[in-house]
Amino acid sequence: MIRLTNIKLPLDHDDAALTSAILTTLEISADQLQSFEVHRRGYDARKKSSIVLIYTLDVQTCQDAALLEKFAGHQLIKATPDMTYQYVAQAPAVLAERPVVIGFGPCGLLAGLVLAQMGYRPIILERGKEVRERTKDTFGFWRKKVLNTESNVQFGEGGAGTFSDGKLYSQIKDPKHYGRKVLSEFVSAGAPDEIMYVSKPHIGTFRLVTMVEKMRARIIELGGEIRFSARVDDLQIEDGQVTGLTLADGEQIRSKHIGLAVGHSARDTFQMLYDKNVYMEAKPFSVGFRIEHQQSLIDEARFGDNAGNEILGAADYKLVHHCKNGRSVYSFCMCPGGTVVAATSEENRVVTNGMSQYSRNERNANSAVVVGIDPSDYPGHPLAGVEFQRQLESLAYELGGANYDAPAQKVGDFLKGVSSEQLGSVEPSFKPGIKLTDLSQALPEFCIEALREAIPAFNRKIRGFALEDAILTGIETRTSSPVNIKRGDDLQSLNTRGLFPAGEGAGYAGGIMSAAIDGIRIAEAMALSINNSQ
Structure with missing residues (x-):
């Protein structure tokens, strides 16, 4: 062709x-x-x-x-290039030990699926619940402020991407067309065919739930095993080789091939790995607020008289500004026609995220506007970034009223440096609720300075972005993992053989698509390593 x-x-x-x-x-x-x-x-x-x-x-x-x-x-x-996925190995007739994958988000899901398709019958461990039970817990937190620290936006079947816009595109290089494999599997599991060809495909939360269930069933059909509420609390390491792990209930599982796909919020797991001397480094991430406008404003600004066209759909945007103080501010995880949601996984902390359904027909558009943070901003050991995030999330909890409401402020008041007293034309969508306040207290001064410079600059690109009544809601801290669990060319930990760090949590992905692709990569690496060791 x-x-x-x-x-x-x-x-x-x-x-x-x-x-x-x-x-x-x-x-x-x-x-x-x-x-x-x-x-x-x-x-x-x-x-x-x-x-x-x-x-x-x-x-x-x-x-x-x-x-x-x-x-x-x-x-x-x-x-036309050949985009057919080619399996790199097949499991031996006698499998001495089954590979283990920790985490069942997009990375762990694709790692487990590809391992199962190659015949390796993986054991997949997920600390949270299966997706429908997890959805009940998450919605319960949004409605009743009752947090389950093991079943929420961050933890559970499907990973953090389940409660997002379901974006299925990435800017990573993909010479082997792994992205095509990911999309094909999603379509087989019930995603709309259009994700195979539209330039910015998305699915939305409700469709992701059904897809994840079907992919889980396929893994089990192929001989895989998936365990929920199975948090990993320890690794066994002998002479630099991982030999197994221990679950929270004390059960031990032996394996010399363990994929680590824990996501960017598994802070206790990071601590356990650090205590076990698994090599990791602090890495940059970003912090900021969610900004909300009426979707009609964004549609008009981007599409003019073509706003509402069925092919174009709800308009999105991608913005970046380099500030005088040396910081960069950019939009992140933009959710057209969506809502701002509570995304904490720890008690007495407030974290925001954005979510859209497939229809993208909610009143508001939202996006994170975030400032780049460098390890020099939180010097110390590799987990110092986690403590930096926690401090900001705890402060946001207090500013919001210490009841899981989020601190919020109108954009006009934020730019003027005055506390907001009442809402305007933009109604905030955050659940459980918001408390109007002065958000300049929520971030370090250099972040506030950068945001106050960037928002008017963004207004020159999207007319109305600095709208007086637009809403800022705090705080966005989980843009990416604060650590990088280093791996070599064989995708194994630099100092722990048999451990395959992957996805967002290990610092190798950012979003559903790149995480899923990285899951395929570690599945292949694990398969080749297993075959070479038998």
């Missing part, structure tokens, strides 16, 4: 336009075109009055070879 890229058509083009564009680009007649499919569809909305759709197409003609030779060297006409 032939891949055509950068095919641009008007937003309102008809069905025949794609065929016509193919014939024109390849200089062929209609009878020479056999079939085509859309590999990717995005849009360019820089000119709101003339938004264009941008396609990547895979085309089958009766003379592919001749056409590829004719257009050799053309950057936009190439042979």
